[in-house]
Structure formats: C-alpha cells, structure tokens
Amino acid sequence: MKTAFDLNDDSLVVIVGSGAGGGTLSHELAKKGIRCVVLEAGKRFERKDIENDEWKMFSKITWLDKRITAGPTALTQTSPNLPTWLVKGVGGATIHWAGVALRFQEHEFKMRSLNGEIAGANVLDWPISYADLAPYYEKAEAKLGVTGTKASGQPYHEPSSHFKVIAEGSRRVGAHCRPAPLAINTTPRDGRPACQVTGFCMQGCRFGAKWSTMESSIPKAEATGNIEVRPDSMVLRIEHDDSGKVTGVLYVDKDGNQHFQKARLVAVAANSIESPRLLLNSASSLFPQGLANSSGQVGKNYMTHTGTGIYGEMPDTVSMYKSPVVPGLVSTWADNDPSRGHVGGYELEILHIGLPFMSAFLKPGGWGRELANSLANYDNMAGFWICGEDMAVESNSVTLHPTEKDQYGLPIPVVYKGNHANDTAMIKHSNEQATAILEAAGATKVNVMDRYPASHNMGTNRMSARPQDGVVNKWGQTHDINNLFISDGSQFTSSAAENPTLTIVALAIRQAEYIADQMQQQMI
Template sequence: MTPKYKLSDDSVVVIIGSGAGGGTLANELAQRGVKCVVLEAGKHWTQADFENDEWAMFNKISWLDKRISAGGWHHTKTYPHLPAWIVKGVGGSTVHWSGVALRFRPHDFQTRTIYGEVPGANVLDWPLGYDELAPFYDLAEKKMGVAGSKASGQPEMPPNNHYRVIEAGARAVGYKQIVRPAASNSAPYDGRPACQQIGFCMQGCKIGAKWSTLYTEIPRAVATGLVELRPESMVLRIEHDKSGKATGVLYADKSGRKHLQKARVVCVAGNSIESARLLLNSASSMFPDGLGNSSGQVGRNYMNHSTAAAVSINRKPVYMYRGFDIAAVVADEVALDTKRGFFGGYYLEGLALHLPYTAAFMKPGGWGRDVTSALEMYDHMSCVWVCGEDLAREQNSITLHPTEKDQYGLPVPIVTKTYHENDERLAAHGLQQWRKLSEAVGATRVIDMPAYPASHNMGTNRMSAKPRDGVVNKWGQSHDVKNLFVSDGSQFTSSSAANPTLTIVALAIRQAGHIAEAMQRRDL
C-alpha cells in the first residue's frame, strides 16, 4: 500500500526526479528503511504506452518545455529550443537511454592532475577516485543486468548485422577493443525477459528487457510501503530555515496547485539543466546567488560530451535497425594519447537510427538530392555516434532568462555552450577514424552529420574537494547546506568519454548508504 505522507511530515527524504539517480536512490534508501517522497515533473507512463515509432515516442516522452540554446555551438541554429534530448516522465531518461553501460577509467577522476591547467577550460580532479567507486560499479552492473559483466553474470548481447559490419571495419584498421556493454537482458534476468532485438530501445523498451527505473527501482521502492511517488509534480523551489538548513520543497501539481512538502533531507536529481535551474530558482536573502551557490559554480561547467555523428553507405544491405540499437562500441581511442592532438579520448558507438530520425538528423532543416539520394540507400547504412570527453568550461552554463517564463511561472533556462578547441579536434578525429573504418569494408559514401541534442548532460553542480571549486562534496552533499544532496549527473566533475548512466547509478547506490547511515547517527 502506497503511503500518503502528510505535507507537514518533516521526517521524509524528498527526492526530486525519478531517473537513474533519483529512482535508484529512492529504492536504495527504501531497502534501508528510509521514508521517501519522490516528486517527478512528468507523467507516469507504462510499457503499454510505448510505441515502436520514433516520432510518436519523441513527442510523448521528451522534455519539450521551452529552453533556449545559446553560445557558439551549432544548436543555436539547428536545435534552438531543444539543447537536450531527455525524458519528462517517471523513470526519467532511463526510459529513452540506449543502454550503453560503460565505466569511467581511472584517469577520468584526475583530469587536473594529469592534464594540468588547460587554457580555456576549468578542469578539476574529482574528490574520489576509481578504486573508491569500483565496488559500486559492481553493484550497479549487477542491479542493471549489464550484458557481459562479471558482476551480473549476463552473457554478451548476441551480435546483429550492424555489429558485424562495424567490427569488420574496426579490425581492418587495427582496432582490437570492440565491446557491447548493454544494460539490457541478453538472457532472462531479475524478473525481466531477454531482449527480443526489436530495435526501438530509445523509444522505451516495450517488453522491459532494458533496465529502466520506471519498471525496476521505482516499483520496488513503492512496494516497500516506505516510498510515495507523486508524478506530474513540478518542483519550483527548495525552502530553508534561518540556519540555512533545507526544510521543504514547493511544487505544483498537474492542476497547477502549489504544495509545500516538508523534508528532513532533500535530494536533487532532475538532470543537469533542471537541477541547476532549481538551485538558482531557490535563491533567498541568505543565498542571493542560488541555494548552495557560495562558490558561484551552480550552473557552471556544463558538459554533454564532445560528439559527432555520421552514416556510411555500404555496398550491400546492413539493416542497422534490426536488433538492439547499440551495435559495436569501439573502445581503442579511449586511452590517453596526446600525440593525437587533444586531451581525453572517445568511443565510436554504432548507434542505429530508424529512417525518420536519419532523415531529421542528417541535415537539420534541409533537404535536396544529397539527402534523398542517401535516404534511398537507408537499408545499406551503418551509423556512428562519436562520444568523447568534453572539457569542463565555466562559461558553458545554465542560467535563468531575465524575463521569459514557462508554464509554471519559472524563468526559462538558457543553455549556453561553446566548444573548446579540444572538443572540436577530438570530434574531427573520431569522424576521420570512422571514415577509415567504413572505407575499409567498402563503404561508397560517408556523410558527416551535426551532433544531436544532448542526452548526456553532466556538470553544473560539480563535486569538489574544496567548497570554492564546486557545489557538492564526494558524497554529492552540498558544501553549503548539510541536508541538501545532488544525486544525478550534474555532480560530475569531468565527463570522461563514457556514457554517464552507469556512473550515476553507482554514485546513487553509494550516496544512499551514506545518507541512511548519517540519518541513523542523527547527523542529518
């Protein structure tokens, strides 16, 4: 039975967001006996609502509230009001994510130490290292059922034709690390069925083979009787008392009525844009620049990976859309190697697009014979997404529009991003290597595409050892407000080249233990 906590109940942990961070945190806390209220801005979709249709699901689940793209990136022209491609709904972007589950490498936690001072960037070491997080990576892989992981015991995902084409090209140019770390069941696991290779993974997994908090963490948390889920509850601000302690969360329900839910602890897990926006919106006389923002770093250091995309037209049909959406992931370029002319590394991720998305992303807003002649060869296409390290830059930021408001009466967020020259060199190298890989197996044409709206949003509330350098400590705990935590990718100090979800889940598991123990000691 779902509890109905009173708005005046100040013994609960209020979690804002139900995705990889918030959903995992809710379940982990509930399993430790902690009462929680989960506030989710979006609707509570179910698997019955999922459609194997790209545009239908994009319009149904995407966060389409107005946002403004600003800065030097191409999004100001190609996607002026869609800087990020995330989900507004229970489960957050774990509904939409491709399922790639990659760990950070040890050097990713020490970018300032290893890279030194990078002009035009704001790189910083994490206040924790790989060895400290490794046990939680194991727990996350087991929880999520990552295929090929020793922790889960799941066999590797069977290769589809897209995989075979990319693998052949990769090996032809000398690559050796071709992997497929998918958080989707390759065999029945944890009460969920095996992947049926339907191919609409990013539209929501209709059978539930792909891990998503929508049908794993959230239902289990609610089943404990300790967690109440409130969908269509948009959080407007976090309240605090005279001592600076967070006391509650003001939110609007689906009818627009406002409620103040009292809280013992507040955990923010709304994705990098909304989490930073919320702290900025929670400014007060005590925190004039935003809650927990004594460092001035809230909203700063926005990262979304250095990315690029391309499709290759092969001599024979590939049918990339058949099977799991991620084919081969080529990992050879992740290693540190500054001889290439840039810091960091990247993955070449064989990400299948269906025909509607291919048409939309190939040349945003454009058409013509160069596009139609390529689309005529859609069944011959292979596709790559270059996913590389994005250096933190203070000017890449989330800020509040001075006058324009959204449907909740909140200032519209401005997402400002200008690529560092390192990002541009990295992405160009990735496209060059993809072209070599494709031509090695006889591709007749390779078409570079602009990067898609960001699904990997990181930074804006970053971890730091010293309060002046960031927003939260090694536990995701605010330097300024003891009972305020950040539980999503906005706490990332660096982006690495790895897709962020596995690390978000590992950090949430670790954070839950810390919060539960601190509550038991009465430190929170």
C-alpha cells in the same frame, strides 16, 4: 497498497526526479527502511504507452518545456529551443537511454593532475578515485544486469548485422570492436525478459528487457512501502530556515495546485539543466545567488559529449535497425594520449536511428538530391554516435532567462554550450577514425552529422574537494547546506568518454549508504 505520506511529515527524504539518480536513490534508501517522497515533473507511463515509433514517442515522452539553445554552434539554429533530448516522466532519461553501461576509466577521475592546466578550460580532479567507486560499479552492474560483467553473469548480445559490418571495418584498420556492455537482459533476469531485438531501445523498451527506473527500481522501491511517487509534480523551489538548513520543497501538481512538502533532507536529481535551475530559482535573502552557490559554480561547467554522428553508405544491405541500438563499441581511442592532439578519449559507439530520425538529423534543415540519395540508401547505412570527453568550461552554463517564464511561472533556462579547442580537435580526430572504419568496410559515401540535442548532460553542480571549486562534496552533499544533496549527473567533475548512467547509478548507491549513516548518526 499505495503509500501516501503527509505534507507536514518532516522526517521524510524528498527526492526531486525519478531517473537514474533519483529512482536509484529512492530504491536504495527504501531498502534501508528510509521513507522518501519522489516528486517527478512528468507523468507516469505504462508499458502499453511504449510504441516502436520515433516521432510518436518523441512527442510523448520528451521534456519539451521551452529552453533557449545558446552558444556559437549550429545547434542554436537547428534546435533553438531544444538543447537537450531528455525525458519528462517517471523513469526520466532511463526510459530513453540505449542501455550502454560503461565504467569510467581510472584516469578520468584525475584529468587535472594527469594533463595539468588546460587553457580556457576549468578542469578539476574528482574528489574520489576509481578505487572509491569500483565496489559501487560492481553493485550497479548487478542491479542493472549489465551484460558481459561478472556482477550480472549475463552474456553479451550476439552480434547483429550492424555489429558485423563495423567489426570487420575496424579489423581492417587495426582497431577493435567489442560487444557493448548493455543493461539489457540477454537472459530472463530480475523479473525482466531477454531482449527481443525490436531495435527501438531509445523509444522505451516495449518488453521491459532494458533496465530503467520506470521498469525496475521505482516499482521495487514502492513495493517496500517506504516510497511515495508523485508524478506531475513540478518543484518550484526549495525552502530553508534561518539557519540555512532546507525544510522542504514547494511544488505544483497537474491541476495547478501548489503544495509544500516538508523534508528532513532534499536530494535533487532532475538532470543537469533542471537541477541547477532549481537551485538558482531557490535564491533567497540568505542565499541571493541561489542555494548551495557560494562557489558561483552552480550551473557552470556544463558538459555534453562531443556527440557527432557518422553514417557510411555500404555496398549492400545492413538493416542496422535490426539490432540493439548500440550493439558494440570501438574503444581504441578511449585512452588519454595527448600525442593525438587532444587530451581525453572517445568511444565510437555503433548506433542506429530509424529512417524518420535519419531524415531529420543527417543534415538538419537539408534537402535536395544528394540528401535524398543518401536517405534512399538507408537500408545500407552503418555508423556511429561518438561519445567523446567534453572539457569543463566555466562559460558553458545553465542560466535563468531574465524575462521569459515557462508554464509554471519559472524563468526558462538558457543553455549555453560552445566547443573548447580540445573538443574540436577530438571531434576531428574521431570523425577521421570513424570514417576510416566505415570506408574500410566498403562505404562509398560517409555522412558526418553535427551534434544533435544532448542526451548526456553533466557537470552543472560539480563535485570538488574544496568548496570554492564546486557545488558538492565527494558524497554529493552540497558544500553549503548539509541536508541538501545532488544525486544526478550534474555532480560529475569530468564528463569522461563513457555514457553517464552507470556512474550516476553507482554514485547514487554510494550516496544512499552515506545518507543512511548520517541520518543514523543524527548528523542530518
């Protein structure tokens, strides 16, 4: 039985996007008997579409619609039209994520009061605390089956060769490497099998051992009969009535036909580029700066993570690809210790990529004997991707291109990102620590890779206590329009040193309770 709702049904919740935010929200609302239509711009993939091949999956699932990479960084040269590395498909970036499921730390909700004003940055405290979110982190860990947590009861993955090399290097410099909490089963659980260690977490899990909304939340939500997912449905704009309440969304299907879906409320969860873009594209005479943008903060404060990669060439075989992609973390510098020369912290995340991606990212555009020699050493490589807190800076932003349009006739997004001095200092510090660990493990050469297209995108519709400082309140409800919500990582007030997905899921679970309550009280 496939649920189908009427376009004129104005009692529905319309959710734009089906990833960690939208997919989770749809599942949580469905469980409460609330009916939703999920509009997903991408197509629906099946398990059999998942291949262990980096470039094939890259072309198959990546969001490749044209964007402009702007800013003072090398990424504008090496990746001029692909500032991000996200997914277009039912499941969104949860198809692609490596499964690292970390809670934010207590202090990361209070970066402004902890560190005071930081020149050139637009740092703000979250309107919620760690304590507010803790019960929802617990629910999220249970939902995703995060290893090493009480909530899931699942053990961590056993150490891979890659983990062992980094753990020993860390020990030798007095740092500590721990198994990563992963939303990848180590035991059969919740209808999904245990990890078979294909080494291709980021190409989609062929076995379904990794939690994704594609594998888990979306099918479960559909099974309730309360959810209809419409793939290949790109939302063009959100409409509102004279009072400013949103009334529904205009979208285009795969045949190019436009439809207007009425809604009781709209939740936008299209990731940190598309979500602000949709609000900006929905500008009207009542809201000339775009929906929910009385603060002027829509599209501002765009954060990624510091995001360098660093690979050491070891004296012997590591075969890092024979491992969960992120088997472990060095969290030694994840705290806020300004004596290091920067505020905020970073996680050194052990992470492998395959030879095809290594050849593209080790030295983008590079060639010659030195690079070839390093690639010939691929089987001996071990290394990290660094997840460091990125400061909110107002000029880092998503804006609409003045003239150029995409295949839907919408202005393409211009994604501007520069490094704040704090980011630069943190990158330097983290690269030095990572290098020391790799050298302690025996590396004869260490290669530092510049930031590549960002998979962690945050902050462009941020939460704030005061309406003038941000776009949404502590429930992800826009300050300006009470039946318009943001349900993805664009809500984040700070980027923290952790991967965003678990926090997106926790916020979505919490938001679903609030939405259900507000609907029951007829407040929405």
